[in-house]
Amino acid sequence: MIRLPLIPTLIVAAAVAVMIWLGLWxxxxxxxxxxALARYAAAQGQAPIPWPExxxxxxxxxxxxxxxxCHAVAGWREESGRNLRGEAxxxxxAECRTVEGSANVVVGWSSRPDRPNWRGGQVAGVIGPDRSRTIRLIAGQAxxxxLPARPPSLEDVPNNHLSYAIQWFFFAFTALVIYFLALRRRAR
Incomplete structure (x- = not known):
């Protein structure tokens, strides 16, 4: 009979439990x-909404x-992106001033980072994610x-949680195998 060392066994058991919990999470x-992806797919066919402040x-x-x-443009920033043809x-x-506050608006796309000569106006488009403000409006016309920038696409929203879960379960299994091999070697 193999006698289990208490502290290493507790450490491995705790690590395996955490890895299994991470896989379930x-x-x-x-x-x-x-x-969320189902909601986003349904949202594409719904009627337009007022800009949410x-x-x-x-x-x-x-x-x-x-x-x-967009009453006035308070500032500009450029990011890498694609147009409707998929060109990089x-x-x-534009950081636009609105009646109730401000909003980020992707005005359009170009092959150079030169700032456009656009001072504001009515903009219609699709709401997409934004790093600094949660959402931004991607203009339908430039x-x-x-040229018009590519609107957000469901294909751009990753859903790789199953592969992460499999990784965590594999890590837990690997930790158990290594521990049992170490115990077997110790018993010799």
Whole structure:
């Protein structure tokens, strides 16, 4: 009979329990992501909504059509992005002042990071994710000198939680195998 060392056994058991819990958590996250993707797919066919000034970061209205009136451009930033043809380049994001606050608007795309000469106006498009404000509006039509930027796509939303769960379960199994091999070697 193999006598189990107490402290190493407790450490391995705790590590395996945490890895199994992480795998189960990833399976739960997978179900949550699938529900969100179903909501996003349904949102694409719904009627436009007014631009939401306040957004719940846990449930943003992504993929909904919306619009706003950009009274003035307070600033610009450029990010790498694609146009409707899939060409890589720069998307031009205006920080727009609105009646109730401000919003980020992807005005359009170009092959160069040069700032466009756009001062604001009515913008209609699709709501997409934004790193700094949770959401931004991707304009459906671009002003002169720019091409329309590619709107958000469901294919861009990763759902790799199943592979993460499998990894955690594999790590737990591997830890057990290594521990039992170490115990066997110790017993010799």
């Amino acid at each position: 990833q399976l739960d996250r997978r179900a949550q992501k699938e529900a 306040q957004v719940d970061p846990r449930d943003p209205p992504l993929f909904r059509r919306s619009g706003l009136d 380049g720069w998307v031009h994001i 002003p002169a000198g720019l």
